[in-house]
Amino acid sequence: MSLVIRHARLVLPTAVEEGDCWVEGPRIAAVGEFPPPSHAGVLDAHGLFLAPGFMDLHVHGGGGGDFALGDPASARKAVEFHTQFGTTGLLAALPPAPWEKLARACQALMGIPGVLGVYLEGPFLSPAKAGALPADRVLTPTPEALAGFRRFLSRWRNFVRVVVLAPEVDPNGVMLAEVVASGAVAALGHSDASYEQAMEAVRKGAQLFTHLGNAMRGLHHREPGLVGAALDCPAYVELICDGVHVHPAFVGLVARVKGLDRICLVTDAMPAVGLGDGLHPWEERAVVVRSGVARLPDGPLAGSTLTMNRAVRNFQSFAGCSLSEAVRCATLNPAQLLGLAHQWGSLEVGKQADLALWDETLEVQLVLRAGKVVYARRGWA
Numbered sequence: 578m579s580l581v582i583r584h585a586r587l588v589l590p591t592a593v594e595e596g597d598c599w600v601e602g603p604r605i606a607a608v609g610e611f612p613p614p615s616h617a618g619v620l621d622a623h624g625l626f627l628a629p630g631f632m633d634l635h636v637h638g639g640g641g642g643d644f645a646l647g648d649p650a651s652a653r654k655a656v657e658f659h660t661q662f663g664t665t666g667l668l669a670a671l672p673p674a675p676w677e678k679l680a681r682a683c684q685a686l687m688g689i690p691g692v693l694g695v696y697l698e699g700p701f702l703s704p705a706k707a708g709a710l711p712a713d714r715v716l717t718p719t720p721e722a723l724a725g726f727r728r729f730l731s732r733w734r735n736f737v738r739v740v741v742l743a744p745e746v747d748p749n750g751v752m753l754a755e756v757v758a759s760g761a762v763a764a765l766g767h768s769d770a771s772y773e774q775a776m777e778a779v780r781k782g783a784q785l786f787t788h789l790g791n792a793m794r795g796l797h798h799r800e801p802g803l804v805g806a807a808l809d810c811p812a813y814v815e816l817i818c819d820g821v822h823v824h825p826a827f828v829g830l831v832a833r834v835k836g837l838d839r840i841c842l843v844t845d846a847m848p849a850v851g852l853g854d855g856l857h858p859w860e861e862r863a864v865v866v867r868s869g870v871a872r873l874p875d876g877p878l879a880g881s882t883l884t885m886n887r888a889v890r891n892f893q894s895f896a897g898c899s900l901s902e903a904v905r906c907a908t909l910n911p912a913q914l915l916g917l918a919h920q921w922g923s924l925e926v927g928k929q930a931d932l933a934l935w936d937e938t939l940e941v942q943l944v945l946r947a948g949k950v951v952y953a954r955r956g957w958a
């Protein structure tokens with residue numbers, strides 16, 4: 578397909594500018610002002626924002642679809658759900674499970690457009706900070722567990738893109754070294770680590786803090802913990818900006834201290850996002866969703882019901898930043914963290930044409946993945 582999207586408000590990494598975008602096949606051929614190619618179709622996007630598609634690093638499912646089931650149809654349903662909200666690339670998050678189950682999930686996810694890989698949330702986590710993850714499936718690094726981990730990582734090399742671990746469970750950094758050697762991003766989370774333990778893990782190669790503020794020791798003036806370490810080092814941090822998981826003032830503080838090039842907005846959405854309030858099964862347990870907040874019956878938050886467009890809108894208001902800065906935290910920053918920024922994350926010539934058109938309120942109108950329309954709001958077809 579050859580298409581020129583005209584008169585859009587282009588959301589660039591440092592500014593929003595009126596202009597055009599030429600999509601040729603799966604790639605962006607030109608951005609800004611250029612002589613219109615004679616063979617291309619034209620779409621007038623007057624008044625709408627054109628942005629790179631969102632990249633959600635940490636999402637469990639959506640619309641009833643669950644990435645962990647090992648069922649391609651269920652996984653596709655989840656991808657389609659998030660596409661409606663402007664997400665064009667995501668990492669499928671997998672809670673701790675036996676290696677065979679995780680392998681089945683990877684198998685089912687391979688080759689699904691929009692799934693850029695897997696986000697392994699465990700299994701070497703602190704049982705005390707498991708949150709809504711099944712604490713009984715958390716592992717300690719016995720030689721046997723380590724051997725299983727090593728086999729799994731080598732089998733799914735380049736597809737497992739992030740592995741979350743608790744550094745205090747891995748005192749010699751053995752697992753961390755395995756993750757780094759596999760080429761995946763080592764993330765710290767679901768952890769009760771001290772500031773020192775976390776900083777040591779960062780020195781050994783950890784690059785990301787999983788949902789900062791959630792499932793970790795809080796910031797204490799005598800023991801700054803994982804939160805303090807995250808604020809005091811150059812690693813990236815995830816934030817769940819639903820206004821529930823972390824306070825808006827915390828988001829503002831993190832934005833000021835970390836800077837806007839080290840924040841990745843994630844949904845951590847659970848499979849029932851989009852199904853409304855009620856009782857929904859997840860990982861063999863019941864999750865209660867009330868007024869859009871998902872909890873286990875005994876209280877802990879169980880993922881979110883967030884979508885990426887809302888995350889960006891909330892972040893812009895909580896952090897008091899510009900629209901392009903907020904969008905960068907949901908596009909270019911995660912692409913850079915994953916080493917995929919040469920192909921994704923901004924409106925630049927040569928990058929994949931993963932694009933979303935949305936209005937003033939970030940209501941998504943049209944989504945393209947690799948130059949093809951994958952979502953059109955009613956009235957656009």
Ligand SMILES: [Zn+2]
Pocket residue numbers: 635637670698845880
């Ligand atoms: Zn998660």
